[in-house]
Amino acid sequence: MEFFAKHGALAPERELGQKFTVNVELALCLRRAGASDALEDTVDYARAWALVRDVVQRGPTRVTIEAVAEDVSRTLLETFADVRACVVSVDKREVAIEGHLGSLGVRVARARDA
Template sequence: MDKICLHAMEFYAYHGVLEEEAKLGQKFVVDLEVATDLRRAGETDNLDDTLSYVAIYDVVKQTVQAERYQLIEAVAETIAARLLRKFSRIESVRVKVTKVMPPIEGILAGASVEIERARN
């Protein structure tokens, strides 16, 4: 299956269990991979035969920035569900959400979850 990938989309948002996370916010990074058939688009060179990167990005941005979740698992699940619902051409979606500076005593680049969901 062919794939469209959007890498390292950065957002400032207010997800987390701790009160400070909801109040101060922090940076999140989302990586996305959608599986779809790109053959026709490759043959026709026509945007109508593929999925718009901009439209996909807008769904991710709306989910991450306009709403608040306690768990990054819920952020990832919501992104996947909305993309599958909105774009019938998507066969499956892989979403990775990284909390860049999680409130952990220690040195780490981030904490992330990665999920994959397919159309039935």
């Protein structure tokens, strides 16, 4: 998923914004959905996408992409009861440092509390 948002440690990042790439992996039992081929037996991916968009684009501005990833993972786990765990990667492509970097990112893995 790709979003334009205003997160970052530097003032220009928060003022001008930049592109963020977010990847989400959800862990849940898909046996029922695989057998039934019914949308109601799996995660509503359009809703998941909208939740991620809302966190990244409309949520509070964060200094770190770690905080963005935490916000996304917490929101997904709180919203979808069948999701046992998730992995969220957040990358920003244009890093405001001296030198060349293709992108900079973090990956967090979070599980539902037992």
